[in-house]
Amino acid sequence: MYEHRRDPVLPRRRFLRRLAAHALVAAGVVGASLAVGVCGYHYVAGLPWVDALLNASMILGGMGPVDPLRTPAAKLFASLYALFSGVVFLAAASVLMAPLVHRLLHVVHAERDGGSGGDA
Numbered sequence: 296m297y298e299h300r301r302d303p304v305l306p307r308r309r310f311l312r313r314l315a316a317h318a319l320v321a322a323g324v325v326g327a328s329l330a331v332g333v334c335g336y337h338y339v340a341g342l343p344w345v346d347a348l349l350n351a352s353m354i355l356g357g358m359g360p361v362d363p364l365r366t367p368a369a370k371l372f373a374s375l376y377a378l379f380s381g382v383v384f385l386a387a388a389s390v391l392m393a394p395l396v397h398r399l400l401h402v403v404h405a406e407r408d409g410g411s412g413g414d415a
Contacts, residue, residue, distance in 0.1 A: 297394075297397050298401070300401065300404050304398070304401055304402055305398070305401075310394065310398060313394050314394050314395070317390050317391055317393060317394050318391060320390055321387040321388075321390045321391050324383060324386060324387055324390070325355065325383065325387050328355060328379070328380065328383045329348075329351055329352065329355055331351075331376070331379075332347075332350070332351025332352075332354060332355060332376050332380070333347045333348050333351045334347075335347075335351070335372045335376055336350045336351055336369075336372070336373075339366075339368050339369050339372040340362075340364055340366070340368075340369035340372065340373070341366075341369070342362060346361070346362055349361050349362075350362055350373075351376070354373070354376055354377050354380050355380045355383065355384075357380070357381075357384065360373060
């Protein structure tokens with residue numbers, strides 16, 4: 296998926312396409328995670344759809360829950376979803392940053408090598 300260190304730096308247009316593809320993947324992961332949270336808060340905690348969306352969005356965004364949860368099942372779901380959301384946040388941030396970090400390292404390496412493509 297990424298060019299080898301001996302390859303030239305990707306042209307800006309192709310790099311922006313790569314960045315957009317990574318953003319799409321990250322958005323898909325966040326969207327799927329939000330859907331899991333909304334369904335969990337609706338079916339496990341018994342919240343209406345809008346309240347379930349609000350709670351799932353707040354947890355996924357790192358802000359915390361809005362509505363009090365009354366049943367042990369709802370509290371257990373909220374705990375697991377909060378842990379899951381932390382991992383999703385890190386994964387989405389990593390997917391978004393990967394092309395940027397790769398390009399930075401690729402440019403620095405190309406400058407250090409003088410574009411010769413050597414193994415230095």
